[in-house]
Amino acid sequence: MNVSNKEKKVLYWEIIGILFVTILGALSHFIFEWSGQWKPIGGFFPVNESVWEHLKLPFWPLMIFLLIEYNFIKEDSNNLLIGKAIAALISIATILIVYYVE
Numbered sequence: 773m774n775v776s777n778k779e780k781k782v783l784y785w786e787i788i789g790i791l792f793v794t795i796l797g798a799l800s801h802f803i804f805e806w807s808g809q810w811k812p813i814g815g816f817f818p819v820n821e822s823v824w825e826h827l828k829l830p831f832w833p834l835m836i837f838l839l840i841e842y843n844f845i846k847e848d849s850n851n852l853l854i855g856k857a858i859a860a861l862i863s864i865a866t867i868l869i870v871y872y873v874e
Contacts, residue, residue: 830863
């Protein structure tokens with residue numbers, strides 16, 4: 773199987789995205805505290821341990837990375853926005869399932 777340069781570029785960005793979302797998502801637990809509990813930050817990062825607040829952990833890092841990634845691979849990727857929307861929904865659904873099935 774021959775992989776094109778476009779496919780390699782998209783794969784590279786997706787691997788970087790997984791790392792970015794994982795690291796920023798993990799750090800998101802602490803950003804509100806680190807900001808001195810600045811209320812505007814609370815709209816984007818968790819302020820407590822509720823399920824609602826945990827849904828922010830994957831969502832905002834995904835959206836931030838989408839804004840960065842879109843500028844670099846919009847011409848090389850088909851259905852980038854749909855793929856990211858599905859990723860956000862799966863992430864949110866996974867958190868809800870894990871929380872309520874537990």
